[in-house]
Amino acid sequence: MLILEGCSYRYAGAARPSLRDVSLTLRDGEVLGVVGKSEAGKSTLCLVASGLAPRTLGGTLSGRVLIDGADTAGRAMHEMATEVAIGFQNPGTQLSGVATTVYEEVAFGPMNLGISREEVLRRTEASIDALAIRALTQRDPQRISGGQQQLVAIAGLLALAPRHLILDEPTAQLDPAGTRLVSDAIERLAAAGASILVVEQKVDLLAGICHRVLAVDEGRVTLEGAAAAVLGDPTLHALGVAEPSTVRLRRLGSEAGLSGQAIEGALALATSQSSRVNDA
Amino acid sequence: MLGGIIGPVGLVLLAVVLPALAAGVLRGLVRTSLLLTLPIAISALLVNLFFFPGGQQVLLRLGPITATAEGLEFALEILVRIMAISGAITLFYLTTRPQDLVVDLERRGVSARVAFVANASVQTVPAMVERAQQIAAAQRARGLDTEGSFLRRVRGIVPIVGPVILGSIGEVEERTLALEARGFTRPGSRTLLWWPPDSSSQRIARWGLILALVAIIGARVAGRLG
Numbered sequence A: 001m002l003i004l005e006g007c008s009y010r011y012a013g014a015a016r017p018s019l020r021d022v023s024l025t026l027r028d029g030e031v032l033g034v035v036g037k038s039e040a041g042k043s044t045l046c047l048v049a050s051g052l053a054p055r056t057l058g059g060t061l062s063g064r065v066l067i068d069g070a071d072t073a074g075r076a077m078h079e080m081a082t083e084v085a086i087g088f089q090n091p092g093t094q095l096s097g098v099a100t101t102v103y104e105e106v107a108f109g110p111m112n113l114g115i116s117r118e119e120v121l122r123r124t125e126a127s128i129d130a131l132a133i134r135a136l137t138q139r140d141p142q143r144i145s146g147g148q149q150q151l152v153a154i155a156g157l158l159a160l161a162p163r164h165l166i167l168d169e170p171t172a173q174l175d176p177a178g179t180r181l182v183s184d185a186i187e188r189l190a191a192a193g194a195s196i197l198v199v200e201q202k203v204d205l206l207a208g209i210c211h212r213v214l215a216v217d218e219g220r221v222t223l224e225g226a227a228a229a230v231l232g233d234p235t236l237h238a239l240g241v242a243e244p245s246t247v248r249l250r251r252l253g254s255e256a257g258l259s260g261q262a263i264e265g266a267l268a269l270a271t272s273q274s275s276r277v278n279d280a
Numbered sequence B: 001m002l003g004g005i006i007g008p009v010g011l012v013l014l015a016v017v018l019p020a021l022a023a024g025v026l027r028g029l030v031r032t033s034l035l036l037t038l039p040i041a042i043s044a045l046l047v048n049l050f051f052f053p054g055g056q057q058v059l060l061r062l063g064p065i066t067a068t069a070e071g072l073e074f075a076l077e078i079l080v081r082i083m084a085i086s087g088a089i090t091l092f093y094l095t096t097r098p099q100d101l102v103v104d105l106e107r108r109g110v111s112a113r114v115a116f117v118a119n120a121s122v123q124t125v126p127a128m129v130e131r132a133q134q135i136a137a138a139q140r141a142r143g144l145d146t147e148g149s150f151l152r153r154v155r156g157i158v159p160i161v162g163p164v165i166l167g168s169i170g171e172v173e174e175r176t177l178a179l180e181a182r183g184f185t186r187p188g189s190r191t192l193l194w195w196p197p198d199s200s201s202q203r204i205a206r207w208g209l210i211l212a213l214v215a216i217i218g219a220r221v222a223g224r225l226g
């Protein structure tokens, strides 16, 4: 369980804090979504929750970050790394830069943890299968597409076997099939008891996998609750966050004067067809 | 007269040519080490042949300058030394993947950070070259002149160097974050997945080379070699 208690964070040299008095609880086995417009502070929230801000980044943090009830204030970053894994928006800069093959890239994290060779190999194999990148294992990680790099980067995080996983726009460069692989991996990891914080623009993805969702604006949490409730909240639209397609269709339907029953019927038909397309 | 070069020539044959032949890289070795050393070899040859101080036995007189036998002997000695050094370095370069070297160093206790820097530099240079080419292409597409006269090309480089370096520095922070988040700064040794195989014949050869080195130094100090 990962808890933020009244966290405010200001980047080194910045005039104003980018995160203001944020509190959240990330429970074991839970997927928590984060939405908000550009510059809202979503990435900053991820950095604070992972411990990178202020340990590696500098800046000033007030408030507390707790893991399983214990304050993390005195812990070094490499100790945090065994508890919390974090993936960033840009897959290119997340690669270690020293691996000559995708296989070594995925293994890089667990190799750092000083666990046995057999365990490193087991985790690497499992992560490669989880993201279906078996065909890439012998390729040079610098010479695969951005979407492929994103899958490789996420596999590298899964290989750390983190109890808490933070993903900052993990599907930004992915096509629908890649997005599906990532969301499946998230759901599986959560089912195994890990807690996951995921920032996403793709609200349909969040609607599908999140238990709860937070909306962030100007460094503050402005909405928090069950995924369907937050994503369907009309104020979210005003914050500049897209509506999930079901919410949008309901709204457009009622604006066009359709009966509630007609809208739900059309939606049921549409979702059954789109899931058939996805399965194909 | 050739006493001073028999040793080094033997060494080049034994320690450079034979192994290169065994590894099947002799052609590449000759080509690369010639390219590397030709300029310095030629100038060393000319300077010593004609301007060796205290040369007595005149071989050839060209106006005011004379080639002496002592000069020739010394020049040949220098040449085989250059061949030995460049040959050994080229042989190493042609037969060893940089990554293998780095992994092996790490296995032998070199710190993971030092190994990382070595490894990352090896991998980054081609990436930076590629990036420079991409930026150059992009700037050309926007009408920048990277061809034509020398001065125009120099001026054309400026808008390319900026993004290459700044891009790299801006990425450094993100890379640092990602590395730390993946536990890279954990003290203690890392788990290595593989390392280059080290056969007993290789080990014997290495110890043999060290013993030979000690023996040569000893013989030299005792005054038995030139």
Ligand SMILES: Nc1ncnc2c1ncn2[C@@H]1O[C@H](COP(=O)(O)OP(=O)(O)OP(=O)(O)O)[C@@H](O)[C@H]1O
Pocket (backbone or CB within 6 Å): A011, A012, A014, A018, A036, A037, A038, A039, A040, A041, A042, A043, A044, A045
């Ligand atoms: N390294 C930094 N130094 C100073 N200020 C920063 C830094 N990184 C971000 N900020 C500022 O912090 C605020 C929040 O930025 P953040 O990157 O967290 O937004 P975001 O919600 O992730 O946006 P996006 O959707 O564009 O990724 C912004 O005002 C931004 O300018």
Ligand SMILES: [Mg+2]
Pocket (backbone or CB within 6 Å): A042, A043, A044, A089, A168
């Ligand atoms: Mg962001």
